[in-house]
Amino acid sequence: MRAPSRVVCRRLGGLSAAVARERVRVRVPATSANMGPGFDCLGIALTEHNLLAVERARAFSIEIVGEGADSLPRDESNFYYRAFKLGFAASAPAGAPIPPVKLTCTNAIPPARGLGSSSACLVAGVTAGFALNGHDARSGEIRDRVFQICAEQEGHPDNVAPAIYGGLQLSFLRDERGHFLTQRIPIHADARGATAVLFVPDFELPTKEARALLKPEVSRADAVFNIARAATIVHAFSSGRLPLLRWGAQDRLHQPQRGALFPLFKLIDAATGAGAHGAWLSGAGPTVCAMVGGASGADGARGARDAIDLHAPHEVGRAMVAAAKAAAMSGRLVMAQIDDAGVELDEV
Ligand SMILES: Nc1ncnc2c1ncn2[C@@H]1O[C@H](COP(=O)(O)OP(=O)(O)OP(=O)(O)O)[C@@H](O)[C@H]1O
Ligand SMILES: N[C@@H](CCO)C(=O)O
Structure with a gap:
């Protein structure tokens, strides 16, 4: 490992002094x-x-x-x-x-x-x-x-x-x-262990194209629908009450138009039917993201909760794959957790 070269040592546009790296x-x-x-x-x-x-x-x-x-x-x-x-x-x-x-x-x-x-x-x-x-x-x-x-x-x-x-x-x-x-x-401790079960279709959907599908105007009823759900999803994560995602993951602003391109709602229904709290179109799509598990994943005693949390992501994943297969859509399954750190820099 080489020592960083000393190139810049002065203030730049409000930034602190710094030593350039190789x-x-x-x-x-x-x-x-x-x-x-x-x-x-x-x-x-x-x-x-x-x-x-x-x-x-x-x-x-x-x-x-x-x-x-x-x-x-x-x-x-x-x-x-x-x-x-x-x-x-x-x-x-x-x-x-x-x-x-x-x-x-x-x-x-x-x-x-x-x-x-x-x-x-x-x-x-x-x-x-x-x-x-x-x-x-x-x-x-x-x-x-x-x-x-x-x-x-x-x-x-x-x-x-x-x-x-x-x-x-x-x-x-x-x-x-x-x-x-x-x-x-802030994500409540009960929601931190949740798994994002992602069905990633094989086809690409560039964001530019997916945005071009959206209506330029929305009705007041749809705006009210989304305001209530957006507040609910924030509450679900911050209170740890992930079952609220049943409503909190619903949308009327973009999913209806984008979901007309491929069997989005079949995958959402399959995921929630198999035990996901809620599921949404990830970004502009076509990936579908289902939130599963966490300590609020089931009612009852702690032991029962833990047992259900271990298996639920796999069951939800299997149901999403089956729904995609039934609709002749190929893709793959990815399981992820919530990343707390964001972008990270290595010292080299
Ligand atoms: N690893 C990469 N290296 C270089 N360019 C990339 C890479 N990943 C994505 N891109 C560029 O970004 C484009 C995809 O961007 P786009 O906004 O359409 O999708 P996305 O960011 O994956 O989806 P979303 O914004 O819905 O989450 C690619 O076509 C390519 O131009
Ligand atoms: N909010 C963006 C996310 C994708 O970049 C969209 O739905 O178009």
């Missing part, structure tokens, strides 16, 4: 946005992670392993690299050139499936840009800078907020000047 490694979680009714404002981080390593080099290069290795570009149009340049430019001395770098991307998050792959790239790349300039993304100050940049790039903050801060985040555009706000919703 190489950095960033880990960023998958995220499930919307969570049913919280369109463009609720999102939760999950324990599937992409890893990005960036090191100074003689020339640009990029290596990709894992998800998307067969299809993602290996030139300077790669999303990680574009995000890295944004983060580097935002944290370097004015006019400093972008240095040639080698990127190594290890992807566990499948692209364009509703698990926040684009936000993960954005957050990892911008964080790596700051970190190469010596700014530590573990500090609140840098995370907040990264959040504003990433939310502005995405246009909606519901994936980038949990990808950066972890846990369950409630975020929105705060004012006309383009400032975004995010707040962590």
Whole structure:
């Protein structure tokens, strides 16, 4: 391991002094946005992670392993690299050139499936840009800078907020000047052990296309329906009363239109029929996310609860796979927990 080179030691645009690094490694979680009714404002981080390593080099290069290795570009149009340049430019001395770098991307998050792959790239790349300039993304100050940049790039903050801060985040555009706000919703101990059972279809659904399906206007009845459910899902997680997701995961703003593309509601019904508290279209889809277990997973004595929690995710998963198969939809099952940490930076 080489010692970091001492390049930059002065204040930059409100940032603390920093010592530039030769190489950095960033880990960023998958995220499930919307969570049913919280369109463009609720999102939760999950324990599937992409890893990005960036090191100074003689020339640009990029290596990709894992998800998307067969299809993602290996030139300077790669999303990680574009995000890295944004983060580097935002944290370097004015006019400093972008240095040639080698990127190594290890992807566990499948692209364009509703698990926040684009936000993960954005957050990892911008964080790596700051970190190469010596700014530590573990500090609140840098995370907040990264959040504003990433939310502005995405246009909606519901994936980038949990990808950066972890846990369950409630975020929105705060004012006309383009400032975004995010707040962590505390997750009750009874809900922390819940499992997200994810059915990830084999087909991609780019967010841009999924947003184009939405109606430009909504009725007052649908707005009231969603306000009540969005408040309920926040209450369910913060009180630990996950069975409230039966109502709290319902939506009328985006799932009806997106669910017309594929058997979304058959999978939601299969999951809840098999014991999930509730299920939603993850992000813009097509992944379906069912929340299962946690200490509130069943009534009765503690021992009975524990026994049910062990098996419920598998039963729900099996039911989702069977429903997909019956509808001739191929895909795979992923089980994840709630990620509390958000983006993480390795000391290298
Ligand atoms: N690991 C990656 N490396 C480089 N680019 C990626 C990677 N993952 C995703 N992308 C880019 O992001 C695009 C997918 O973004 P999109 O917003 O459509 O889906 P998503 O972020 O997975 O879903 P959602 O926003 O609904 O959770 C890909 O087509 C690709 O351009
Ligand atoms: N809120 C976003 C999440 C996907 O980026 C949407 O549903 O389009």
